[in-house]
Amino acid sequence: MSEQQFYHALKVDEDLCYGCTHCMNVCPTDAIRIRDGVASIRKNWCVDCGECMKACPVDAIYVEQDDFEKIFNFKYRVAILPSVFIGQFSKVIRECEIIEILKGLGFTHVVPAEATVDVINETMLEEQDGDRDKPMISAFCPSIVRLIQVRFPGLVNNIMPIKPPIDSSAMYYRHLLQEEGKCADEIGVFYVTPCASKIATVKSPVGDDVSNVDGVINMDFLYNKVYHVLKTRSQMGDKCRETVPYLSPKGLNWSLTGGEANHMKGRCLAIDEIHNVISFLEKVENDEIINVDFLELRACDQSCAGGVLLTENRFLTVERIKDRADRIKHSGKYVQNISSVHKDMIKARGYVGKVEPRSMMVLDEDMGIALKKMERVRRMMCYLPGIDCGACGAPNCESLAKDIVRKEANLSNCVFLQRMMEKSKKLDPQHSIRIIEKTWGKDRLDKNCKKKGAKDESSM
C-alpha cells in the first residue's frame, strides 16, 4: 500500500457540520467516520465522488477551490469551460453571450474543455485494437479511476490510459498561446469544474505528475456570477456575434451519458451513478460480463450534468446540451480546426502514466496477520447487534469491527454493547457518556432547540 496521500477536494466545514450520519451512510467507499461530533473523511479511501456533499443537510461539505482573484496574477487568463456549464442556460441565451460575460468577469480567453474530443476519440479507437484486458474502461471520470484503484484493484489493467479531454485541452490551448509568442509565465489556465473529482486530477493527476492547469474554479461560483449579470443587465446581449460553432456535436455530448460509448467500437456500454457502477464492476470482476469491448463509467447520475457543482436540474441540462448539439449538427457549420501538427501533439501527450492499484480493503499487508484480524472481526460480529445504526461513528457494525482491529475504535463505541456492559457492571454509566461524547461531541445529548427540525430551528 502506498504511503502517498492522495489529494482530495472534498472538505468538511467543522463549524457547519453538526455530526449527523447522512454523509457517512451514503459514502460508497465507507470513507467517513464521525469523531468529536463532526464528519471526518479518510483521505486515502475517498474517491471524491461527491455523494456526501449531495447528502449533507447543512452544506457542511464543500469543494475547496482557488481564490478567483488568482486569475489576475496572469496577463492571459484562460477559462477551460465544460459543455455542461453552457447547458445550464436556456436556449435563448446564446453561447457567445455567456462567453462575453465570462470575459467581462476577467478572462481573456474562454475555451471549451471538450475541444480535443475528436482527437481523443481517435486515440481511444486506436487503443481499442491493443491487447489490453477487456472490457476496456474509459479513464474519463476520475472518481471511477480512483474507485477501481481502491475497490477493484484487479481491474486497473482494464483502464484505457488516455487522458480525459480537460487535460488535453488545457495543454493544447496553453501551447497555442505560446505559439502566438505569449510568455509561458503570463498564461494562467483555469478549469471550471463540475465536480470534486476533476479537481483532484488537476491537482494530482493519477499516474501522472504534471498538470497544465494553474487553478480551479467551482462551476456553481461562476454560474452565480454569470446568472447575476444576465439578470441585471440593461439590454439583451445582441451585440455578440455567433461566428463558428463553439464545439462539435460530439464534443458537446461527450461528458453526458453515452457521450463516449456511442463513438467507440464493438459492444459498448454506458453506466452512470456510482452505485450502479459498483454493482456492474462486481460482475466484471467475476467474469460474469463477457464479450463487452468498452465501458463508459461515470460516478454521477446523468454523468457530468449531474455534477455536484452544477446548479441547474440535471435532466434539463442534458436536454439543452442535446438540443444545442442537434442544432449545430443540422447547421453543418462546425469545422474541426485542430491542425495535424497539433493533433499529433495531443495524441503523443494524451496518455496517463500507469494507474496503480491501491486497495483500501486490505486488513494487513501480511496475509497471516490479515487472516487473524479477519477472524477477530468475525468473532466481534457475533456480539455487535447488526443494526448498522451508525451511533458508534462508523457506517455499520462491520466497519466498526474493522476499525477495532485497525486500532481506531473500541467495542465500547457500540451504544448497545455499552448497555450490555453496564448491565454486567463492566462499564460505568458515566464512562459510557464520555465515550458517546468523544464520538458525537461534548454536550451533544443536552437539550438544544436550535437543531434542525427542533422548535427554534434557525435554518439559513
Add this chain to the structure above:
Amino acid sequence: MEFSYEVEGGNFSKAGNAASSVKKVLKQLNVDPKIIKRVVVALYEGEVNVVAHAYKGKVLVDIDTARINIRIEDEGPGIPDIDLAMQVGYSTASAMVREMGFGAGMGLPNMKRNADTIEISSKVGAGTIVELTTKLSS
C-alpha cells in the same frame, strides 16, 4: 478460517453470491488480484452449475495463508459420465437455461482451468461434490 454458503437450485439471480463474498474476503487478505480472479471465476461457475442442475447445494470454503479450499456439494441428479462433462462444449442444460446465457458447456472445464486442483465425485440420483484447491501465494 471457514465460511459456508447455501445455494438455491433454480434461482439464477442469486448465483454468484458465494463468489462475491469470497472475493471480498480475499481482497481483505491482500491476495494477489490475479489469484482472486481465478478463485472467483471457478467458484462462480460452480455456483451456476448447482443453480442450473441441482435442487440445492452448499459451498464450504476453508482459507489459510497457503491455499483456499472450496467444496461445492449438491443434492441433484449427479453426473453419469464425469469425463464427458469435463469436455468443453458438452452440456445437458435445458433450453430455458441456455436462453439465460448459461449452459454453454464451459462450466467444469472453466473451473478446472481456474483452480490448481479439482476433484469431482458424483452419485447419479443423489448429488455431486466438486472440490477445488488453489494456492494463495505465488
